[in-house]
Amino acid sequence: QLQLQESGPGLVKPSETLSLRCTVSGDSVDSSPYYWAWIRQAPGRGLEWMGSIRYTGTPYYNPSLRGRVTISLDTSKSHFSLRLPSVTAADTAVYYCARHIKKQWVPADPWGQGTLVTVSS
């Protein structure tokens, strides 16, 4: 049974780099045909897809974030990561990790519980 768990610092200073990890259990991040995604939700706001990485290691990013976001796989440790440099207060959000297939969400696949990241000095 798939389980995802986000981890990382809950507080990041402005201009620094936000780094999060999603630990995967019940599957491997190099398992075909899956994609591994990061989605965030600013306080009181809607959902924003940040990007996904295919099991082969090919990433796909939200055009609105391109150039800032990097998603990578660590197949040996079965997790994937998010890196967002030069953060501002606008990056304060709950960050979720999730799994999907090409252009589809799998209804039985739960998202991670989410982790709140606050950008503040």
Added chain:
Amino acid sequence: QSVLTQPPSASGTAGQRVTISCSGSSSNIGGNYVYWFQQFPGTAPKVCIYRDEQRPSGVPDRFSGSRSGTSASLAIGGLRPEDEADYYCATWDDSLSAWVFGGGTKLTVL
């Protein structure tokens, strides 16, 4: 500004039927499946409708979805207090090569 347009709020009394709309374009809803997520405060979203109209196991048959052209809708019949939540539509956008979400609709059961 979200790529998909939803009403910010919807409401109904217990037992009523409510419909939430989701409007997009030919590059997203017009050519791809629509998904509906239900989110309770402080929890992660969960799929309540997938592939336009399919219900996951455990979702009551009071929930139904449809898609026509560049719009989709989620209908909840026989409203119950436990249906009170935020609902988001989502689909893939072929032009953006990105998942896009609606802004979300807060459903209140009066």
